[in-house]
Each structure stands twice: as C-alpha cells, then as structure tokens.
Amino acid sequence: MECIITIELGTNAVRVFAFDLKGDVVASAKGSYPTFHIQPDYSEQDPEQIFITMLYVLKNLITEKLHPKMYSIRSVCFLASMHSVLAIDHQGVPLGNVITWADNRGKKEANELKQSPLGKVIYNATGTPIHPMSPLIKIAWLKNNDSERFSKAFKFLSMKSYILQQLTGEYVIDYSLASATGLLNIHTMEWEPTALEFAGITSDRLPRLMSVFSSPGKLRKEYQTSLGLSPDTQIMIGSSDGCMATLGAGTWREDKATVTIEDSGAVRVVGKEVLRDEKQRFFNYLIAKNCYVSGGPTNNGGVVFEWFAKQFGDFRIPFDTEQIMEGLIREACNVRAGSDGLIYLPYLLGERAPLWNANARGSYFGINIKHERSHFIRATIEGILYEIYSIGKILQEHRAINSLSINGSFATIPFCAQLMADIFNKPVHTVTNFSSAARGAFLLNAIDMGIYSDLEQAAGSTPFQETLYPREQDHATYTRYFRIFERLSVKLEDEFEEIADLQQGGE
Template sequence: MDSKKACILTINIGTSATKIIGFDYLGVEVVVKKGAYPTFHPHPDLSEQDPEQIFITIMFLLKGILNDASFYDKHYVQSIILSSSMHSVLPLDKSGNTLGNAVIWSDNRACHISTSLKGTELGNRIYKNTGTPIHAMSPLSKITWIRENEPEKFERISRFVSLKEYVIYQLTGEFCVDYSIASATGLFNLEQLKWDADAMKFANLDASYFSKPADIFYSELKIKAPILTSLRLDKNTKLILGSSDGCMASLSAGSMRSDQAVVSVTSSGAVRVFGEEYLLDGKGSFFNYILEKGKYISGGPTNNGGVAFEWAARGLGGNYKDLPLEDLMVKLFNEAAKVKEGSEGLIFLPYLQGERAPIWNSNARGVYFGLNITHESRHIIRATLEGILYEIYSIGRSIKRHREFQTIHLNGYNAMHPLWSGIICDLYGMPASVSTYKHAANMGSAMVGLTAMGVYDSLEHSLEIAPEKIMKNPNGKKNKIYSKYYDLFERLTNKLEPEFEEISKLQNDY
C-alpha cells in the first residue's frame, strides 16, 4: 500500500439516492458513485422506503468502487463514515428482521398523535428535553401511531431503528446510533445524552427498544468479516459512526459562526444556524440536533424542497418530460428564468407533503393562486420555484426573531443553481456565499471522518478543506418585489389553515 494514497469513503443515505464519495486526506474528491431508489406513497400521507433495497444499493455502489482498478490501483480505504437523512423509523423483530418498510421523514400518518400531544404539559416538557418539535415527522409520533393502530405488529417489535442504523447493523451486527440522528427522534435528551424518560413514558417503551447512542466520531464498531472479504477491504478498515446529512451539510459551509445561516435545498430543505446553546421558543418551532457535545445545529426544515419542483417538472415538462431528470430540471430552470419576478401575479403554496417549519401543519396542501388566461407553463414553473423559496425564506424569518444572522451560505444541488441562489439572495436581502461543491453532506462527512482519524485535531480545524465559495449580493429592487409577493404568500397560508383541515378530512373520509 506504500505507493497508494489513503482515502476515506463517505456514504450519504439520502431520500432519493445514496451517494458514496471518496476523499483523500487533503479533502480532494477521488471517486463518486450514486444509486437511486424509490419512495412509496400508498396514500398521500404515507411515505415509505424499502430498507433492503437501500442496503443492496449501498453494497452495489461499494462493489463498483472497490472492484474498479482505476480506483484501487491508486487508493486504499482506511475508513468509512456514514450520514443519512433524519426521522426514519424501521421496526425490527427480536432476530433483527424487518417488519415492513421504513417510514421516512415526510410521512404524515401520525398527524393526530402529534396534534394531541403538542401544547400539553407533557408535550412542552418533551420538546424542552429533546429539542425536537412535536410533529408527525418525529419517530416519537410514528412509533406511537404503530402502537395505537397496529397492535399485533407492535407486539412483535423488539427494536426501532433508523435506516442508517439498519445499514450499520447489516455491516457490523451491532445496533449503534450517533447523537445527531438520536437527537432527531424526539426521544433523546439533549442534556443527559440518553433516551428521555418523559418521551419513553409517552411511547410506552424503555431504552431497550433503541440503539446504543455514541458521539459522531465513534469508531469502535467492527465491520463483519464476510463483508470485508466481499468488498476486498483490509481488516483494519474503520467504520466511523458519523452524523445526519443536515449536520454534515451545515459543517461543509466552512464556518461554525452563529451569525451565519446555512440554507440547503435538496429533496427537502432547511435553514440552520450553529450555536453553543440550542434554540427553543414557546411554540416548539425549531429543531435542535447535536453536532458534537456542546455544539448544536438549530433551525427549521421544509417537506417541500426539490421534491416539489420535481413533481411540477414531471407534470409540466412538455417536450422535455422524457429527458433524464437532471437534464429536464435544467431545461425548466432556463424557461423559468425568462419570467419576471413574481411570475406575473402567480403564487404557489408548495405544501404537497404537508409542512414542517415554520407552520408545522401536516394537513397543509399545495395551491396555485392567481392563475389567469395569460399564464403559460413557464409561469407555473417559475411560481413553483418561487413558492418553494418563499417557504425557505419564511423559516429564516422565524429563526431571525430569536437568533440574529448577517449572512447566508447556500448549499445543496438545488440551492446552488444560479436561478435558485439568486432568488434566495434577493428574498433575504443579504449577502450570500454559494458553495462550488454540490455534495455538501459528503464533504461534511469527510471533515468529521478526518477529525476522527486524527488528521485534524478538531472540527474547527477541519474547516480548512471546505469548498470554495462564490459571493452574491442582493438586488434591492427585486427584494422589494419579492417582499410584496411574500406578504401575500404568508397571508394565504394563514387564511387557508381551516380549509387545509377540511380538505384533509374529506380526503380521509372517502
């Protein structure tokens, strides 16, 4: 191995695909592989994924990398680190076998569970302890739904894990969860760094149903010998526990300052801020995830980021709809760029999958408002994009009421596009830096992994490998236009709350 360069493989288990990217110890990308898989929606409120398909995809990608002579002739893998999306729930029996599909973050089946708990004395205490909003997204609500609606299945369940934990179990035979993923469950006490007693009581469970929590640098798990042999990995290859995709993407911004917000838009989207204290308000509006002990990432997520635009793209693609998705998106971005700010009087409420921050309403629904006979598909495409970003902006506004920030950093494959980043910059009316590297979660994972390996002595020092940035300044005239449209967007969202509730009931009645 003397002639080969050591590298770290980063595995990001995303909502629509897994990306495996190798980095050398200077933070330079050396290999990229991506594999997609579906999300199943047997009902508009249900979102599920097949854990076996995801694990097979990961193994297929690893095989593709490690059997490629152009990679293994030059590099050897010293460690593997994982990140993933948050809030997934997968029930297992006592033998570790899956009991159905994984329920993922966008699933709203537990809406009534969270509605009945939120605002109660117990609900407020759980939020204060865990930092996770009381919402259908949280594993706390999803697990309670299973207990109440599928009692026979619940009796067979021995453990609840996330998709990331399931992959780790398949690789090592052990159940372990990082503090970051644990802190997204609504079941983990941020101060005590253990499963929360109040949340356990509400779910009618104990800690034996959950994995051993550990910090994101933990590397004591051993990859099973048959896996090492199959992948042609050295027996000393380390598996580093890693973090959530949100924490990793925020870290890749290259700054851990509390006066900067990180805006990410991938399948979903989020606005996040760093802090040495977590961010709570009287309404339970903000998430709080542990990056490392004493360092938190707080903010708000949206259910309807890139996935909402992809929905519109497939329906409005016209002559382009048979193109591969990435090519289709570029064509539609170009069409949208020909339309003026405000889409000539058309506004889109992007709540196709209900909504998380800042309205936390699982019953919210999508609406096009202002359609007239002069509007064409390009106006609808532009309005769809703007509606998604009005929602992203609304999250930032809610954070700003409690923690001031002066600049924004944009990452995620959608937010980095010039049209998206320009609108975000103009909406916020403040300077923005845009990452030049689109795989933000993988880059953040490399930072954590290299710190765990001792290449860097702290996460702060690992920031030196952060990608370069492009600076953008807002257009004052466009900011004023967007401010007026955003005000209408916000009023429509608030006014339609009773109608969202009613249409949800009608849908579920028939």
C-alpha cells in the same frame, strides 16, 4: 494513497464519495431507490432494497474507481436522513418497511401531544418539534394502530442503525441522529423517560448511543471479502445529513446560516446554546456536547420542482428529468421577479417549519388570463424559496444572520442561488462541492485523524466558489409578494384541514 469513503443514506438515493486526505473528491457514485405512498400520508421504503443498493454502489466505486488507482480505504463514515423508523424482530429481520421522515400518518398522536402540557416538556427536553415526522410519534402510532408489529418489535431502529447492524452486528445510533428522534434528552444525552413513556417503550428497545466520532466495530468478514476492504478499515458511525451539511458548508459562526435544498430543505445555524422558542418552531440537534445545530426543515424542496417537471415538462423528446428541469429554468428566466402576480404555495407533502401542519396543501394563487407556462415555472421556484425564507425569517427573531452558505443540488442551481440572495437580501456563498453533507462526514474523519483540531477549524477549511449579492429592485418586489404568501399559508389552515378530512373519507 489513502482515502476516506462517506456513505450518505438519503431520502431517495445513496451517495458514496471518496476523498483523499486533502479533502478533494477522487470518486463518487449514486444509486436510487423508490418511496412507496400506498395510502394518503404513508411514506415507506424497502430496507433490504436500500441495503442492497448501498452495497452495489459501494462495491462498484471501490473496484472500478479506487482499486485501479491504487487507493487504500482508511475509513468509511456514514450519514443519513433523519426521522426514519424500522421495527425489527429478535433475529434482526425487518417487520415491514422503514417509515420515512415524510410519513404523516401520526397526525392524531402529534396533535394531541402538542396540545398537552407533556408536549412542551418533551419538546424542551429533546429539542425535536412535535410532528408526525418524529420517530417518537411514529412509534406511538404503531402502538395505537399496528399493535401486532409494535408487540413483535425487538428494537426500533433508524435506517442507518439497521445498515450498521447488518455490516457490524451492533445495534447503535449516534447522538446526533438520536437527537432528531424526539426521544433523546439533548441536555443529559440520555434517552428521555417522559418521551419513552409516551411512546410505550423502554430504552432497551432502542439502539446503543455513541459519539459521532465512534466506531461500532469492524466489518463482518463476509463484507470485508465481498467489498475488498481490509480488516483494519475503520467504520465511523458519523452523523445526520443535516448536521453534516452544516459542517461541510463552512458556516461555523453564529452570524451565518446554512441553506440546504435537495428533495427537502432546511435553514440551520450553529451555536453553543439551544434556541428556545415558545411556539416550538425550531429543532435543536446535537453534533457534540454543547454544540447544537438549530433551525427548521421543509418537506417541499427540489422534490416539488421535480414533480412540476414530470407533470408539465415537455417529454416529447426523450430527455431525462434533469434535462427537462434545466429547460424549464431557462424558460423561467424570461419572467420578471414576482411572476407577474402568480404565487405558489409549495406544500405538496404537508409542511414542517414554520407551519408544522401535516395537512398543508399546495396551490397557485393569483392566476389571470395573461399567465403562461413560464409564469407557473417561475412561481413554483419562487414558492419553494419563499418557504425557505419563511424559516429564515423566524430564525432571525433569535439570531442575527449576515450571510448564507448554500448547498444541495437544487439550492446551488445558479438561478435559484441568485433568487435566494434577492429574497433574503443577504450575500449568498456557494461551496465548491455541492455535496456539503459528504464533505462534513469527511471532516469528522479528518478531526478523528488529527488533521483538524476541532469542528470549528474543520469547518473553516471549506472553500467557497463564489458570492452572489442581492439585487435591490428584485428584493423589494419579493418582499411585497412574500407578505401575501405568508398570509395565505396561515389563512388557508381551515381549508387544509377540511380537504385532508375529505381525502380520508370524512364528512
């Protein structure tokens, strides 16, 4: 029996899935790694720890779950979170940690570029909003603030590019992941000269561009041996987690949107044309030529509720965090829609779409003497989903959306899924396997193998588990409270800026 392995290099964990050729999951495994916030706005990870964790999880899955069942591995496909930057020297050795998407230290560079005419030129060419998340801004920050590391850097890689170089010896990046760097021209599918000049680099300091269906080469012999893989096992470069989650969610029609909420979140649509927004609020990422995934990301998804659980959950009984979160959700069910007037701004990690404000901060608004812990729990969940809706709301200025397909460990919690239907006032489809990103990577392989003819046919193969419909009364309540949420998010911009300055020791 043959199977396909997908390896997702996520924000806080590597997730490995094995699919049979029918698309059913036959095995899965996960390994976590920490993120370091050594100063305000810093978000880094140890690339060697990620690589070792990936090898450990992959080897265990193969030796403990696949080989005993006589599965042979036909292909291994990679996908990864976007916007990471790792500087490496001529020997391929990392120069410090990998900088993640959540890193906000390039605020000054981002603000100056966004307010200049060049910012609009680069945004229109690359489809990536000007924000500290962008590798374009991260590299510019290194140039301006860490000149020693910048000058020593032989190449600037994504985390996935580094993993693939370790495994195959090749420095490569797929067009899809490259289109999230702010350095790729999504129209010519080449590195954008104006962006390169702003970053202070030339194209030879970036990895080689490849199609998402391409292979960087064979596994090095030492990894063939240690992992127990055949020399004929195909290595597919794959794509980004966001684009794969959209493909795996089965929403390849222009009247549907995908909502993904894991630690972070996003609302995405697919189309043959770039969504043009004068306010530069959307991303436009490539999957293949003339095929774009457009939408907006939020920093503040499930990670916010996990933060709440760790701070305010009942840990007197030694349950793990996931069990504590389940208990909190049961408690939130006892509170009416709208949390009796308590509103939460979930901006614990700054915010991307639609605010694009790295200084945004979280807050509870409307607290009164009758509010209890259960109100804060529900308000926290509602705040996360209001933020998701704020992205969907502006997308609908450009695209009619009739239904949602949701995926991700937070979005597919039944309580959260129903709230999304109520807030959006649209049917919500849940997929059978919540790991839509992994399924998307499997579908890339399946297209390459000829099982499906193209991306649209592959997406149409995704089965839906159930459909949730909006509750009219709750939607009316959420509409009223969302207006306040939306106004607060804008009105507090000056206060966000001032408190950020105070954190940095400003006057």
